[in-house]
Amino acid sequence: MTERISLAKRWSGAALALFLLLPLSGCFDLAQRLSIDRSGAGGYEIAITANGLLGEALKNNRAAIAPKHNAAKTQVLSRGDHVTQTTAIRFKSLSDLHLSNESISLTDRGASWFGLGPSHVTFRRTVLVDRARRENIPKSGEADRFGSDLAQTMFGDHSYVFTVSVPGSVDYASPLRIGRSVSKPQIRASDLGQTVTWRLPLYTLLQAKL
Numbered sequence: 001m002t003e004r005i006s007l008a009k010r011w012s013g014a015a016l017a018l019f020l021l022l023p024l025s026g027c028f029d030l031a032q033r034l035s036i037d038r039s040g041a042g043g044y045e046i047a048i049t050a051n052g053l054l055g056e057a058l059k060n061n062r063a064a065i066a067p068k069h070n071a072a073k074t075q076v077l078s079r080g081d082h083v084t085q086t087t088a089i090r091f092k093s094l095s096d097l098h099l100s101n102e103s104i105s106l107t108d109r110g111a112s113w114f115g116l117g118p119s120h121v122t123f124r125r126t127v128l129v130d131r132a133r134r135e136n137i138p139k140s141g142e143a144d145r146f147g148s149d150l151a152q153t154m155f156g157d158h159s160y161v162f163t164v165s166v167p168g169s170v171d172y173a174s175p176l177r178i179g180r181s182v183s184k185p186q187i188r189a190s191d192l193g194q195t196v197t198w199r200l201p202l203y204t205l206l207q208a209k210l
Helices: 052-059 129-136 139-145 148-155 202-206
Strands: 004-012 028-036 042-050 073-079 082-091 102-111 119-128 159-166 169-173 176-178 181-183 186-189 194-201
Touching: 028 202, 042 052, 052 073, 052 082, 159 202, 169 194, 176 194, 181 194, 194 202
Parallel strands: 004 119, 004 169, 028 159
Antiparallel strands: 028 042, 042 082, 073 082, 102 119, 159 194, 176 181, 186 194
């Protein structure tokens, strides 16, 4: 039996929750990868690539992101003056994956052709960035520190990438819209089934409500 999956991403607010937990001592690229197999098990990875002071901190194995509710393994890879720190979580079911200010779900929509056809499943990811912003940024300094000009100056050459790999085939993947920016998903075949990737400038995440 082949699953057919539609994917949707919903955002609320002005910045990515995980980004708000990082120091502003250096610029970086941020990537998140989620993979799910036919049994519902899989892995979730967060990778930060940086140089300069933040790169040195990553190289010294000072975890930039430490999940509170899941066991995670962190590894560091250096290539030239760039350092990538990857934090990986394995899970047996999506219900075992607990992320602050973020939820991920799969909804079974049933099978077509009176139950004889492929199953249809909807994948949805929601990031509550407004709440993360309130929890991690002092109100008095919010406007100055996270103005759109500052964000674009600091992070204009850096990117945010989210990738999800699922079994079966993908019927539809929603574009990611933040303000006037639109990130169209790229769908390609993978060993697991199909992989969908959204990519956008990192500073765009800071401009959703500015």
